[in-house]
Every structure is written in C-alpha cells, then in structure tokens.
Amino acid sequence: MGIPEEDFDKPKIAIVNSSSKLSVCYAHLDDVARQVEKAIRAAGGVPFEIRTVAPSDFVTSAGKQGRYLMPTRDLLVNDVEVQVEGAELDGMILLASCDKTTPGQLMACARLNIPALILPCGYQLGGECGGRHVDIEEVYKAVGTVKAGRMTLIELEDMTRHAIKGPGVCAGLATANTMQCMAEALGMALPHSAPIRAGGPRLAEQADKAGAKIVELVNKNLRPRDILTPAAFRNAVTVAVAMGGSVNCVRHLIATSIEAECAVDVLAEFERAADVDQLTLVRPNGPHRIEDLDAGGGCAGVMRQLRARLDLSVLTVTGATLEANLAEVPQPDEAFIRPASNPFRREPGLIVIRGNLAPEGAVVKLSAVPEAVRRFAGVARVFEDENEAIAGLQDGTVRAGDVIVLRMMGARGGPGTVFAASFMAALVGAGLGDTVAVVTDGELSGLNSGITIGQVMPEAAEGGPLAVVRNGDMVEIDLTRRVLAFDVTDDELAARLAAFVPPVLDLKPGWLSMYRQLVQPMSQGAVLGERRRPGVHK
Known part of the structure; x- marks a missing residue:
C-alpha cells in the first residue's frame, strides 16, 4: 500500500x-x-x-x-x-x-x-429562468x-x-x-x-x-x-x-x-x-x-x-x-439573523403537537405554515398511496377544506418511510397549500410548506390512531393550542383500534424486509434494534 x-x-x-x-x-x-x-x-x-x-x-x-x-x-x-x-x-x-x-x-x-x-x-x-431566481424548491x-x-x-x-x-x-x-x-x-x-x-x-x-x-x-x-x-x-x-x-x-x-x-x-x-x-x-x-x-x-x-x-x-x-x-463570532447581519429581542416572528419555527390522533406527538414546521392559518378543521380524505393522492389532486377529488390523511407510509408501514413530500409540494404548486391540510406518517421534505403535520406517532402500521381515521371524519388542527384530534369518542376510538388489523406486506427478501423487522418507532428515532437510555424510559 x-x-x-x-x-x-x-x-x-x-x-x-x-x-x-x-x-x-x-x-x-x-x-x-x-x-x-x-x-x-x-x-x-x-x-x-x-x-x-x-x-x-x-x-x-x-x-x-x-x-x-x-x-x-x-x-x-x-x-x-x-x-x-x-x-x-x-x-x-x-x-x-x-x-x-x-x-x-x-x-x-x-x-x-x-x-x-x-x-x-x-x-x-440556483440560477435564473424567465427573469427570476429558480432553484430546486421552485x-x-x-x-x-x-x-x-x-x-x-x-x-x-x-x-x-x-x-x-x-x-x-x-x-x-x-x-x-x-x-x-x-x-x-x-x-x-x-x-x-x-x-x-x-x-x-x-x-x-x-x-x-x-x-x-x-x-x-x-x-x-x-x-x-x-x-x-x-x-x-x-x-x-x-x-x-x-x-x-x-x-x-x-x-x-x-x-x-x-x-x-x-x-x-x-x-x-x-x-x-x-x-x-x-x-x-x-x-x-x-x-x-x-x-x-x-x-x-x-x-x-x-x-x-x-x-x-x-x-x-x-x-x-x-x-x-x-x-x-x-466570543470569536462577529455580530451577524440582522437583515437575515435577528436578535432574540426583535425576532422575525414571535412564535417557534418547529413545534410538537398532540391529541387523540397523535398521542405520542406529531411535528409541524410552523415557520412554513401560512401565518393566517393557525387553526384548521376539515373532513378527512384518506389515501394510502401518494400517487393516488396526486391523482385526486388532478381529478378534483382533493378539494379546499379537506384534511388529507396519508398513512401506512411510516418506517414500519412502508417499510421505510414512503414519500409524501411530492404530494405536499404538488398541493402548494396547485395553489391549495393554505386551504388543504395534510396529516401523514410518511416522508416529508424540509422544502415542504403549507399546512403539513408530519411524523405522526405512533404510525398507522403500529396501530396508532391514524390507522383508523375514516373518510368523512372531522379533523381538528389547532397550532396555537398544539392539538391534532379527530371527532370520535374515546369509546369509538377504542373500538376502532381493537378491530384494526395491520396490513400484511408481501416483501421479498432484501434490505427493506430486514429493516422492517428491526426498525423501532419514530418516537425512538426509528433506530434499528431496541435500545435503553439512562433516565429516558417511557
């Protein structure tokens, strides 16, 4: 050598x-x-x-x-x-x-x-196209x-x-x-x-x-x-x-x-x-x-x-x-990095919300949600495939006021988190980013904007409440109160969860099959194999 x-x-x-x-x-x-x-x-x-x-x-x-x-x-x-x-x-x-x-x-x-x-x-x-800046987000x-x-x-x-x-x-x-x-x-x-x-x-x-x-x-x-x-x-x-x-x-x-x-x-x-x-x-x-x-x-x-x-x-x-x-960092340019005493927005950029639809939490990039939308309520429209949701956007099935539920797309359900990011981007591109909400356990992009509730925990495939949402259920999203819930009684939710049967996946031998056997819940970072941490046990 x-x-x-x-x-x-x-x-x-x-x-x-x-x-x-x-x-x-x-x-x-x-x-x-x-x-x-x-x-x-x-x-x-x-x-x-x-x-x-x-x-x-x-x-x-x-x-x-x-x-x-x-x-x-x-x-x-x-x-x-x-x-x-x-x-x-x-x-x-x-x-x-x-x-x-x-x-x-x-x-x-x-x-x-x-x-x-x-x-x-x-x-x-990025570059210039048609007289304006364009990059991959555009x-x-x-x-x-x-x-x-x-x-x-x-x-x-x-x-x-x-x-x-x-x-x-x-x-x-x-x-x-x-x-x-x-x-x-x-x-x-x-x-x-x-x-x-x-x-x-x-x-x-x-x-x-x-x-x-x-x-x-x-x-x-x-x-x-x-x-x-x-x-x-x-x-x-x-x-x-x-x-x-x-x-x-x-x-x-x-x-x-x-x-x-x-x-x-x-x-x-x-x-x-x-x-x-x-x-x-x-x-x-x-x-x-x-x-x-x-x-x-x-x-x-x-x-x-x-x-x-x-x-x-x-x-x-x-x-x-x-x-x-x-001590060696110079004062930043406040045109782009404001002091804590004078922020661009007096609210956090990322939040965790909970409720009967996400008892272990869900994550929202609040900074990318339209400022006028801090509460949203709508009828659930459920999809278990991103392509079907995009087709629904094209044929008018997805309408203003809907809460689109994209599920069975989490780390275990995919297996491997299935892309939900393209639908969210398509929704924004279609001009519906502030009138249609998306709730998902699938893979989002940091480029996504709009009323997007991601990393819903537990994921649907683990028997989380997201698995039993039905078309027509009313879903409430309150980003001020940090609530994500759907309008069912505790007894009705318990009955639906008791009747839930996880889908059987026909996986060929390979990395995804092995991953599904090993992956832990998203609340544990979707690491492989069960771990114990000092002082952080649920």
Missing part, C-alpha cells in the same frame, strides 16, 4: 466519504477528501478514505416510492461501524452532504465514540403547478435546466442544510461550518482546519460522548426552533441521542422550546435564500444571537467551550 514504516505509529484517521456519481449532492466530495487527506498528513496523521452508501433524496427516492431513504441512514451507520471499528482506526472525519448522510454520520460518531468531527460539504447554487413546487394546468411541461423543463448551478445539497433550509447546521449546533462541527457553499473557498479553508483538528482530537482523546451531552442536545433543539429547521431533524436528533446513550428526551425538549422565536426566514420559511444565511453569519451567528438561551459551558470539537467559540 506504500505506507512507510515510520507512519505505523501515527494516528490512523478515517475519511468517511459518501461520494457518488449518481447525485449532484456528492459530485464534489472526492476533491474535498483529497484536501482533507493532505491536511491530515501535514498534521501528523495517516488518512484512510472509506466509502459508504450515498443516499440522495431526489435520486434514491425514484425507486420504491422513496422507501429506501430512511433505511439508508441506518445502513450508513452500520457501514461506518464495520469499516472503522473493524480496522481499529483512531479517529474519523465525516464528509456530510445530502439529507440522510449527516444524521447517519452523527449517529455513527455517537455509537463508535472515537475522536470524530463532521465536515459539512455545502449547498448548491422545481419541486412547479410539479403541482403543471398538474393543476397553471404551467406547461415545457416551462417546467426549462426551469430544470437552470435550477442547479453547481454541486452540493438542495438550496433552502431543507433537511440537508438543517442537519449540517445541527452538527455545528451540537458541537460536532467546527464553527462557521454551516451553511457553506459547496466548491467555494470557505469550504476549502474548513477542510484544511478539519484535517488538522481531527489529529488534535485523537491526541487529546476528546470523544463524541464528551460533546453529545443533554445540554448539547438542548442547544441544538433551541437552534432548530429558532431557525425553523426541517421537520425531519426531530427524528434524527432523537436517533443521535439514542446512539450516544444520552439521558435526554429530545421530543420533550422541542416542547419546552415552544417560547423560542424565529430569528431567520430562509426558504421555504420566508424570502431569504440559504446564501443569505451563510453571508449573514450562518449557524454560528444564530447561536450568538441565542447566547442567553444556550448552555455555553458545553464542549465542542474545537476543544474549547461554546462560550469561548462564540
């Missing part, structure tokens, strides 16, 4: 690279890996690049209606474990990109508990606009030719950028890591710093579980709520806490953060672009504005406390 004998006693560092030619999300990672490799060598370490599964929410979702997406997160965790722990490497630096890689990498850090850090690898740029919504007859297919195709102008993850505060920010908020990424432009000069600088820092972490024996404390998770939750991050960050933070065996109830922390106001308005939450958040100070700037709400004593991968890190 060409390794000189004098290197044998140096720290052996894994560069965890999810490079793939299937998706633009990963197109630049090989170049980043080369730069990190040089930095590790210069710092006195020996780098070993390893490859993992590379799930892309826009590419991997093409098959099986997106069922492979969530399972690939946990496939990645195990992939890293096998290669890094099996080879007894001393530390690892993980190149973060699309939606499932960052949470999977955080989970791997927490599980292996060897010195590690996350290197966020950045967002893509393309996403335009599918519904075409279905509604308000745009031609030719116009949509023209948008696709201009919407992506470089490598990296989706523009906007979707799951990928949210989770890269969460890595920094948890203290597992260097300050000023996220958001960051893929292929830009600042990413190159961060790669050099990260390569040197991982060798230092190994020499100091600073490990992820020294950083991933209950206080660190509380900090991350506060940042997620203030930014209006993706609904999916809730499940991923829960999963990371479980892998860290950390005594923190992440769902309860989101409920406690209900008094945190929105300090940013990045799309789909408002008019600002991810480049604006980046230029305005990024996650570090948000944390600086939240200093009074954060536990500043926590350790980070810098080797210093958050307080020391924030």
